[in-house]
Amino acid sequence: MGDSQLGLYVKDFKVRTAIISWVWGAYLGDEGLQNGIRAKVASYLRHHVDSCMTKGKICGNYVNSIFAKREAISAGYDEAIMLDTEGYVSEASGENIFIVRKGKIKTTPLTSVLPGITRSCVMQIATDMGYEVKEERFTRDELYIADEVFFTGTAAEVTPVREVDTRAIGQGKAGPVALGIQKKFFEVARGMHNEYADWLTYL
Secondary structure, X not given: OOOOOOOOOOOOOOOOOOOOXXXXXXXXXXXXXXXXXXXXXXXXXXXXXOOOOOOOOOHHHHHHHHHHHHHHHHOOOOEEEEEOOOOOEEEEOOOEEEEEEOXXXXXXXXXXXXXXXXXXXXXXXXXXXXXXXXXXXXXXXXHHHXXXXXXXXXXXXXXXXXXXXXXXXXXXXXXXXXXXXXXXXXXXXXXXXXXXXXXXXXO
């Protein structure tokens, strides 16, 4: 936040930072963490790579995410999945996305998505668990035929997706790969694995 002057040239503005702490449960619900959520492919697209700074958590970047989320909730879903301007899957409104197919894990490359901290942690955890993890573009129909889909994010943590656009994903419930990674992720966050100790900052 800054209040030096009005206008769009903000180079010399003073920056003031506020840190707020409060009790917050599971972002997409406890049931969603356990059983998976329902997601809808949004009509709103993720920003083109040349339209803004896609690697930063800049407040203006969230405008189309807000519209996509509202659209999904209004249609009875829990979250929105956004495509990029070429029609490939990008990410959710506020989370990175992974798919599982025949035991292999794929996530979208960083071309037009936020380089999430949770995303990189989950990629490392999954690799350490013996999974092959690839950064590769994929299409909407690959979502539909995936064995599993899950989201990652600071708020969402590791949340399975059981349905996309009324189509059941896999068995229509949280899958074993996502739940296994989720379990280890929570253990890591609680300091139960010394090999990831440098990820943690104790308060």
